[in-house]
Structure formats: structure tokens, C-alpha cells
Amino acid sequence: MGDHHHGPAQGLSRWLFTTNHKDIGTMYLWFSFAMFLLGGFFAMIIRAELFQPGMQLVDPAFFNQMTTLHGLIMVFGAIMPSFVGLANWLIPMMIGAPDMALPRMNNWSFWILPPTFLLLASTLFMEGGAPAFGWTFYAPLSTTYAPPSVTFFIFSVHVLGLSSIMGSINIIATVMNMRAPGMTYMKMPLFVWTWLITAFLLVAVMPVLAGAVTMMLMDIHFGTSFFSAAGGGDPVLFQHVFWFFGHPEVYIIILPAFGVVSQIIPAFSRKPLFGYDSMVYATASIAFLSFIVWAHHMYTVGMPIAGELFFMYATMLIAVPTGVKVFNWITTMWRGALTFETPMLFCIGFLVLFTIGGFTGLMLSIAPADFQYHDSYFVVAHFHYVMVAGAVFSMTAAIYYWLPKWCGRMYNEAMGKTHFWISFIGFNVTFFPQHFVGLAGMPRRIPDYALQFTDFNMMSSIGAFIYGASQILFLYNVIATIVSGKPISDEKVWEGAEGLEWTVATPAPYHTFETPPKIDPAHAHS
Amino acid sequence: MWFEAKRLLKLALGPVLMLTSAAAMAAGTEVSQVNMSPGVTEVGQQIYDLHMIILGICTIIGIGVFGVMFYSIIYHRKSRGFTPATFHESTKVEILWTVVPFIILIGMAVPATSTLVALYDVEDAELDVLITGYQWKWKYEYLDESGENVSFFSNLRTPQSEIYNAEEKGEHYLLEVDEPLVLPVDTKVRLLVTANDVLHSWWVPQLAVKKDAIPGFINETWTKATEPGIYRGQCAELCGKDHGFMPIVVNVVSKEEYAQWLDTKQAEAAEIKELMAKTFTLDEQMERGKAVYTQSCLACHGANGEGGVGTAIAGSPIATGELAGHLDVGINGVPGTAMQAFGGQLNDVDMAAVITYQRNAFNNNMGDLVQPIDVYNHKKGQ
Numbered sequence: 069m070g071d072h073h074h075g076p077a078q079g080l081s082r083w084l085f086t087t088n089h090k091d092i093g094t095m096y097l098w099f100s101f102a103m104f105l106l107g108g109f110f111a112m113i114i115r116a117e118l119f120q121p122g123m124q125l126v127d128p129a130f131f132n133q134m135t136t137l138h139g140l141i142m143v144f145g146a147i148m149p150s151f152v153g154l155a156n157w158l159i160p161m162m163i164g165a166p167d168m169a170l171p172r173m174n175n176w177s178f179w180i181l182p183p184t185f186l187l188l189a190s191t192l193f194m195e196g197g198a199p200a201f202g203w204t205f206y207a208p209l210s211t212t213y214a215p216p217s218v219t220f221f222i223f224s225v226h227v228l229g230l231s232s233i234m235g236s237i238n239i240i241a242t243v244m245n246m247r248a249p250g251m252t253y254m255k256m257p258l259f260v261w262t263w264l265i266t267a268f269l270l271v272a273v274m275p276v277l278a279g280a281v282t283m284m285l286m287d288i289h290f291g292t293s294f295f296s297a298a299g300g301g302d303p304v305l306f307q308h309v310f311w312f313f314g315h316p317e318v319y320i321i322i323l324p325a326f327g328v329v330s331q332i333i334p335a336f337s338r339k340p341l342f343g344y345d346s347m348v349y350a351t352a353s354i355a356f357l358s359f360i361v362w363a364h365h366m367y368t369v370g371m372p373i374a375g376e377l378f379f380m381y382a383t384m385l386i387a388v389p390t391g392v393k394v395f396n397w398i399t400t401m402w403r404g405a406l407t408f409e410t411p412m413l414f415c416i417g418f419l420v421l422f423t424i425g426g427f428t429g430l431m432l433s434i435a436p437a438d439f440q441y442h443d444s445y446f447v448v449a450h451f452h453y454v455m456v457a458g459a460v461f462s463m464t465a466a467i468y469y470w471l472p473k474w475c476g477r478m479y480n481e482a483m484g485k486t487h488f489w490i491s492f493i494g495f496n497v498t499f500f501p502q503h504f505v506g507l508a509g510m511p512r513r514i515p516d517y518a519l520q521f522t523d524f525n526m527m528s529s530i531g532a533f534i535y536g537a538s539q540i541l542f543l544y545n546v547i548a549t550i551v552s553g554k555p556i557s558d559e560k561v562w563e564g565a566e567g568l569e570w571t572v573a574t575p576a577p578y579h580t581f582e583t584p585p586k587i588d589p590a591h592a593h594s
Numbered sequence: 595m596w597f598e599a600k601r602l603l604k605l606a607l608g609p610v611l612m613l614t615s616a617a618a619m620a621a622g623t624e625v626s627q628v629n630m631s632p633g634v635t636e637v638g639q640q641i642y643d644l645h646m647i648i649l650g651i652c653t654i655i656g657i658g659v660f661g662v663m664f665y666s667i668i669y670h671r672k673s674r675g676f677t678p679a680t681f682h683e684s685t686k687v688e689i690l691w692t693v694v695p696f697i698i699l700i701g702m703a704v705p706a707t708s709t710l711v712a713l714y715d716v717e718d719a720e721l722d723v724l725i726t727g728y729q730w731k732w733k734y735e736y737l738d739e740s741g742e743n744v745s746f747f748s749n750l751r752t753p754q755s756e757i758y759n760a761e762e763k764g765e766h767y768l769l770e771v772d773e774p775l776v777l778p779v780d781t782k783v784r785l786l787v788t789a790n791d792v793l794h795s796w797w798v799p800q801l802a803v804k805k806d807a808i809p810g811f812i813n814e815t816w817t818k819a820t821e822p823g824i825y826r827g828q829c830a831e832l833c834g835k836d837h838g839f840m841p842i843v844v845n846v847v848s849k850e851e852y853a854q855w856l857d858t859k860q861a862e863a864a865e866i867k868e869l870m871a872k873t874f875t876l877d878e879q880m881e882r883g884k885a886v887y888t889q890s891c892l893a894c895h896g897a898n899g900e901g902g903v904g905t906a907i908a909g910s911p912i913a914t915g916e917l918a919g920h921l922d923v924g925i926n927g928v929p930g931t932a933m934q935a936f937g938g939q940l941n942d943v944d945m946a947a948v949i950t951y952q953r954n955a956f957n958n959n960m961g962d963l964v965q966p967i968d969v970y971n972h973k974k975g976q
Contacts, residue, residue, distance in 0.1 A: 121767060122756070122757060122758065122759040124759065128836060128838065128839070129835045132832070132834070200834070200835070201834075206793055206831075208791070208792050208793075209792040209793065209832065209833065209834060212792075213729075213791065213834060296810075297808075297810020298809075298810065303793060303808050303810065303811075304811070337678065338672070338678040339678045339679060339680065339682070340680070340682040341682065342682050342683065343682070343684075343687075343688055344682070344683065346688045368795060368804050368805055368806045368830075369806045369813075370806060370808070370811065370813035373710065373711065373714045376710060376714075380706065380707075380710070381703060384699045384702065384703060388696055388699070391695045392691060392692060395659075395691045398659060398662055398663045398666070399687070400682075401663065401666045401670070402662065402670065403666070403670050403676075403678065403679040403681075404666070404670055404676075404678045404679070405670065405671070405672040405676050405677065406666065406670055406671045406672060406676075407671065407672045407673070408671075416663075416667070419663065420663075423656065423660075424656070427652035427655075427656060430648065430652060430702075431645065431648050431649065431652065434645075434706045435706065435710050436640070436641050436644060436709040436712075436713050437644050437645045437648065437709075439641065439713065439803075439804045440630055440641055440799060440804065442795075442804055442830065443795060443804075443830040444830070504627070505626075507630040508626065508627035508630075509627075509799040509828075511797065511828050513837060516757060516768060517768065517838070518766070518767055518768045518826075519765070519767050520626060520627065521626070522626075523626045524626055
């Protein structure tokens with residue numbers, strides 16, 4: 069055993085065959101960033117077409133392909149894999165484990181992703197075009213009336229689900245079995261907690277999504293009528309099954325973001341997280357509630373009033389644990405010693421904008437009012453406030469926060485702050501006016517609009533181009549840091565940072581915690 | 595030019611405009627609408643009030659939460675030499691901010707429930723209208739006890755030339771139809787909503803109605819407009835390529851005008867019956883057929899029959915093959931594709947005309963002349 073491998077293998081095979089959680093985390097992060105740029109490029113096409121009334125750049129059919137692929141790629145290709153990448157990098161380091169519990173499966177759950185998205189993107193060049201039925205792919209538009217490429221889409225969704233389930237099982241197994249001695253559940257960093265709960269959600273709902281697309285496949289190719297009324301099926305069934313997956317899915321996206329924010333705000337407040345226990349319970353409550361609110365996406369399908377009322381009350385309840393979280397974060401900041409480095413700026417941006425998204429979410433939960441909001445731009449504004457300002461902002465904060473630890477080099481702070489302010493302004497100029505056009509009656513997913521919506525759409529498009537451009541600055545800053553950032557060697561990169569990942573050398577060595585660290589029993593969670 | 599300049603100015607002032615436009619609205623100046631409209635129904639007013647109450651509560655909570663946060667950001671900074679406190683939990687506070695929001699939510703749930711109950715009360719309607727969504731148009735059918743149903747399709751009227759920027763866009767760009775739904779004022783109308791192909795959703799903000807149109811199901815909703823006027827809306831559920839091009843226009847008129855209009859429509863239906871027996875010349879059929887083609891076929895098959903979503907008609911084996919086969923496709927559609935069964939959508943006069951047109955236009959030059967009776971016989975012979 070004299071020939072110990074301490075460093076990575078060289079060349080392409082390092083990445084292809086790696087079972088190292090850091091390598092796999094890195095690949096997930098780069099892959100998701102590439103997808104973020106691709107999905108963002110589609111969004112730019114959408115906003116360019118919507119800059120003015122009338123059809124200018126694309127035709128309506130292609131426009132629908134863009135909205136569909138934008139949604140699918142952002143949700144499944146950008147946001148989800150980015151948090152899995154973060155989990156890979158951080159969970160073992162946070163709980164004092166040498167690696168993930170199932171390293172080979174870890175390799176496999178990453179490597180099936182790139183070909184899948186290649187396949188999904190290739191549908192753009194197929195006859196009949198890419199899927200054009202929206203990321204929610206409601207039947208029968210996605211079955212009887214779908215382009216032939218829908219079969220490739222179904223296959224992609226199956227493989228994505230497989231990847232997510234494998235990744236989740238790995239996270240559950242790691243967290244349950246590989247914590248360093250003394251790291252009890254209630255001492256785990258909140259990021260680990262939120263991911264543990266997220267992993268359970270994923271294992272519960274990805275098979276439901278697989279069921280939905282399998283029924284589509286049967287309807288399209290094998291003569292069944294799950295979703296076709298003409299054959300005794302039910303198009304509304306599709307929506308119930310989809311949203312039984314889809315609603316937990318949005319919490320799958322946002323819970324790890326909560327975890328990130330719960331790590332970063334205490335660090336730059338130089339004060340422990342307020343209400344750790346209640347944060348854990350609130351996360352678990354949100355996860356539980358996510359299973360019983362799905363039909364609030366379907367208030368207008370003609371449910372009986374008893375159903376409407378149940379889903380309305382259950383949905384309104386989500387405001388309680390979510391409020392607890394926001395209050396805890398703000399109380400963490402209260403009487404801290406705050407500094408405003410880029411990660412903190414993005415977390416404050418998250419806090420403000422996610423709270424606004426939460427308010428519009430509460431408005432949308434009110435069933436009778438939703439009859440006016442539903443499927444309008446108000447909804448588009450709402451979910452971009454929670455998805456972009458929620459998930460993407462916190463992800464960006466995470467990169468700025470942990471990147472110095474990963475690569476042993478400091479990013480350019482001035483550029484980071486510039487990135488924040490351009491993003492923040494660009495984001496709000498894009499999405500705030502969408503509340504207005506939505507309330508004024510503009511439906512979502514339309515390639516052209518009536519003249520009274522012109523001004524706000526122009527504004528929205530300009531904001532989108534600004535927000536899009538700011539991501540190029542981000543990419544540049546990250547590459548510049550890795551290549552030529554100022555070298556640092558302090559184990560604790562940030563003055564107020566707490567947690568095991570800040571006890572290992574900087575840059576983090578290829579293998580960490582080959583012997584488990586000692587956890588001070590008196591030491592509180594980070 | 596003046597219009598453009600004004601728009602550019604507005605854009606330059608974008609962020610400021612966002613904050614001030616509400617105030618400007620109140621002052622009566624011409625700015626884009628920023629809020630929900632209470633519309634012209636009682637339920638719409640209730641929904642609007644509910645919307646404003648929830649928005650108000652959220653705003654107050656938001657001011658409180660952000661106030662505390664910004665106070666902390668301004669005063670508790672390290673650069674001011676602030677020494678951090680060490681407190682990190684308080685069960686009392688946690689219970690407080692769990693219970694208080696819960697009570698606020700109950701306060702919201704009460705008016706929400708009563709509004710929802712009102713929205714669902716379809717009893718005692720004086721008039722029933724069946725609304726059917728098609729790719730990409732609406733069909734309205736007045737269900738009358740007398741048995742003489744009036745029904746018609748309502749198509750987008752905005753010409754392609756405006757959509758593709760060859761002509762200046764009209765005032766009601768994309769929100770105008772060839773034939774609006776006409777409803778009497780102060781009358782409770784029950785709307786039965788369904789679809790023929792994919793999902794659609796019938797949404798008129800001013801009437802506070804949005805209901806999904808689902809093939810195989812009939813959804814119920816209702817409206818009662820209190821003011822005559824023209825109210826515009828759009829399909830709200832993604833339904834394919836021309837989802838953005840299937841507007842809804844509702845013309846609410848006085849009860850007398852409504853009765854007159856209904857008489858006219860019934861007379862028109864009788865006239866079509868007469869035309870059924872008429873023998874048309876080729877020129878007549880080509881003229882009528884072109885109009886029908888533009889309205890019903892062009893979106894998928896192209897202005898010159900070159901195809902698009904649908905197959906090409908110019909030189910197609912169907913349009914240049916057996917007449918019976920062509921009639922069959924037109925009347926019954928092609929199952930499993932976007933080609934719908936037009937037998938129920940077009941009357942026999944229009945069907946005969948459009949088949950004649952397709953067989954002779956686009957260099958198909960088949961020379962066939964189809965009469966309404968041919969269509970009738972074809973349907974009967976099936």
C-alpha cells in the first residue's frame with residue numbers, strides 16, 4: 069500500500085473516471101453554468117422578440133420552442149445540477165467525511181447528464197422542431213398534438229430523473245452514515261439539513277414525473293388513452309400527476325438555496341444563525357406542505373369548491389414556515405457586525421427579492437384572486453422572483469463564498485460587487501414590470517402582444533439584456549480567479565466563517581478528512 | 595414620431611416610471627395600466643378588493659421586515675465599530691412569529707372563502723352560452739330552449755400584415771375578432787366552457803372570468819356585466835403555435851339590442867339554409883372559398899398553400915386527387931394530427947366553397963366545382 073494516490077489522475081480520464089466528490093462537484097458546477105448560459109441565451113431570444121409588438125425575429129412556433137427549452141434547461145440543467153454540484157463539494161467537507169458514500173454512482177449520476185441535454189438540445193434541429201408545449205408539457209398538447217421530437221424529450225426526462233434519484237440516494241446515504249463522530253443531526257450545518265430534506269423530496273417525486281412521461285409515451289406510441297378524453301382518459305389527470313411532482317420540485321430548487329443563505333448570512337454578520345432548531349423544523353414543514361398543495365397550480369381547471377378551499381388553505385399555510393425563515397435570517401443580521409462582501413450582497417439581494425416573491429406567492433394562493441392572476445405575466449414575475457432571485461442569487465453567493473476555499477485564490481471583489489449591482493438592477497428592471505402587465509391582462513407564453521403592454525415589455529427586455537450581460541462578467545471573474553486570482557492560504561478565508569470546511573487547508577486538498585475530525589461536543593452547529 | 599419620442603422618454607425614465615406610474619394613473623395621465631381592474635361585475639369588484647387587501651397587508655409586513663433589515667444594514671456594520679451580539683435563539687420570539695402570521699392568514703382566508711363561494715355560484719342563470727376552444731379560435735353557441743341555436747366562430751381579425759409589421763398596427767391590435775360574443779347587460783349568463791382539441795382557457799379580465807377549456811369536459815362559470823361595453827381578453831392556456839392569436843371580444847349590449855341581434859342571427863341561419871339549395875358558379879365559389887381559406891386554413895397551410903404547421907396544399911396528392919378523399923379530409927380531419935375535423939366548424943356552403951378553392955388555386959387547377967349539396971351528400975353517405 070506504499071503507492072498512495074494523493075493527487076488526481078492526469079488528463080481526460082481524470083474527469084471521465086473520477087470518483088472524487090470535489091472533481092464531480094466541479095463538473096456539475098461547470099456543466100450547470102454552461103446550461104445557465106444556454107437557457108439564458110434562449111431567454112434573450114424570447115425577450116428580443118417581445119421587445120416590440122409584432123413578429124420580428126422568430127415565428128410563433130419557434131417562440132414556443134424557446135420558452136419550453138428555456139424553462140426545461142434552467143430548471144433541470146442549470147439550477148438543479150448546480151446545487152447537486154455544491155452538495156458534492158460541500159457535504160463531505162461539512163460533515164467531516166472523506167467522500168460521498170457511493171462514489172462510483174456519483175460519477176455515473178453526473179456523466180449521464182451531458183449526453184441527455186445534448187439530446188434535448190438536438191431536438192431543435194429535428195423535423196417538426198423541439199418540444200413546444202411549455203416546460204409543464206400539459207397533455208394533449210404534449211401528446212396527440214406534439215412534434216415527433218417529444219419522444220426524445222420523454223427519454224431525456226427519464227434519464228434526468230435517474231440522475232437526480234441516484235444523486236439523492238447518494239446524499240442521503242452520505243449524510244446518514246458518514247458524519248464524523250460527534251456530528252449529531254442537530255449539529256449539522258443547515259446546508260446539509262436542507263439538502264437531506266431535498267434529497268428525500270427528490271426520491272419521492274422523480275418517480276412520479278417518470279410515471280407522467282411514461283403515460284405520455286404510451287399515449288403517443290402504444291394506443292393508450294391516459295390523457296385523451298376521446299379514449300376515456302383525462303387531460304386533467306396529467307396536471308394532477310405533473311404538479312404532484314412539480315410543486316415539491318420548486319422546493320427542491322429553493323431549499324438548498326435556503327441552506328446556502330443560512331451559512332453565509334451568519335458569516336458576514338459575525339454572529340451565529342438565529343433559531344437553528346426552528347430553521348430545521350421550518351424546512352421540514354415546508355417539505356411536508358409541498359406534498360399537499362399541488363392543485364394550487366390548477367385553480368381554473370374546474371375543481372369542486374371543496375378541493376379549491378383545501379388547496380387554498382394548505383397553500384396559505386406555507387407562508388408560516390417561510391416567514392419564520394425570513395425572520396430568523398433578519399434576526400441573525402440584527403446587532404451583528406455586518407460587512408458587505410459579494411456573497412453577503414447576493415444574500416441580501418436574495419432576502420429582499422425572495423421575500424417579494426413570497427408575497428406574490430401568498431397573493432397567488434388566494435384562489436378567487438388567482439382566477440385573475442393565473443397564467444398571466446404576474447405568475448411569470450412571481451416565479452422568477454423566487455427562482456432567479458431565490459435560487460440563482462443564492463447559488464451565485466455560494467460560488468463567491470466558497471470559490472476561494474476551493475481554488476486557493478481570491479476573486480476580484482470590485483468586480484464581484486459590480487456583478488451584484490448590475491444583476492440586481494437588471495433583474496428588477498426585467499421582472500418588476502411583469503407584475504404590471506400581468507395584472508393588466510397579458511397572458512404568459514405569447515409571442516406577440518397588444519399595444520398597451522408595449523412600454524413595460526420594452527423595459528423588461530432591456531433589463532433582461534443587462535441581467536444577461538452581467539453573467540458574462542461573472543464568468544470572467546470566476547475564470548480570472550482560478551487562473552490568476554491573488555493566492556491565499558488562510559484556512560478560514562472569511563473572518564466570520566464557521567464549519568468544518570474552513571478547518572482544512574486552502575486550497576482544499578484533493579482528499580480531505582481521511583481521518584475523521586474531532587467535533588467539540590460543546591461546539592454548536594455552524 | 596411624437597409617439598416614438600414619448601416612448602423613448604418613458605424608457606429612459608423606466609425605473610422612475612415604475613414608482614410613479616401608479617400616482618400618474620390616479621392623476622389621469624396616459625400611462626400603461628399597472629394594476630388589476632375591478633372590471634364590470636360584482637364578483638370582479640370583490641376579487642379586486644381582495645387583491646388590494648392582500649397587497650396592502652403584504653406591503654405593511656414588507657415595510658416592517660425590510661425596515662428592520664435596513665436598520666441593521668445601516669447601523670450594525672462592522673465599519674461603524676459595532677461589536678456583534680451573541681444571542682442566537684428565543685423560543686418566545688419563534689412562537690410569536692409563528693402564531694401572528696397564522697392569525698393574519700385566517701383574516702385573509704375569510705373574505706377569500708366568501709368570494710370563492712360567489713364565484714362558484716352558477717345557479718339561476720338566465721342565459722346559457724357554450725364556449726368551445728379550437729386551435730386557434732373560439733366557437734360560441736347560444737343554448738336556447740326554442741331549439742333554434744345560434745352558433746358561430748370568432749376569429750382573430752388583425753391582418754397578417756399588421757402582425758408582420760408591413761402595416762401600422764391598429765388600436766385593438768391582436769384583441770379584435772370578426773364576430774364578438776354578444777351578451778345582454780345585467781343578465782346572469784352561465785358559460786359552459788370546453789375544448790375541441792387541446793387545452794385553452796377563456797379569460798376576460800373585465801368580466802372576472804377565467805376558466806380552462808378542456809376537451810372531454812364541460813366547465814361551468816358565470817358572469818353578469820353591469821355596464822354595456824366591449825370587453826377584450828385572450829386565451830390564457832398555451833395551446834400551440836397561435837396561442838397568442840386567439841383573442842376574445844365580448845360585446846355587452848342592452849337587453850333590447852341583444853334581442854334584435856339574436857333575431858338577425860337567426861335570420862342569417864335561415865339564409866344559409868336557403869343557400870344550401872343554390873347552385874354556385876365557379877367564380878362565386880372561388881371568391882367565397884378564398885375568404886373561408888383565409889380564415890380557417892391559412893394559419894397552418896400558408897397564404898399560397900405552401901404549408902407550414904400543416905402540409906402543403908399546392909400540388910398535394912389530396913387536393914389534386916379524388917374529390918371524395920379531399921372532402922373526407924376536410925370534413926373529418928386527420929386523426930392524431932393537427933388537422934381538425936372542419937365538418938362541424940364550417941357549414942356546407944363554406945365547405946363546398948373552400949374545397950373548390952383548394953382544388954383550383956395554387957396551380958392545382960383541377961377544374962372541379964363543388965356544390966353545397968355535394969358536401970351534404972358526402973356527409974350523409976358516411
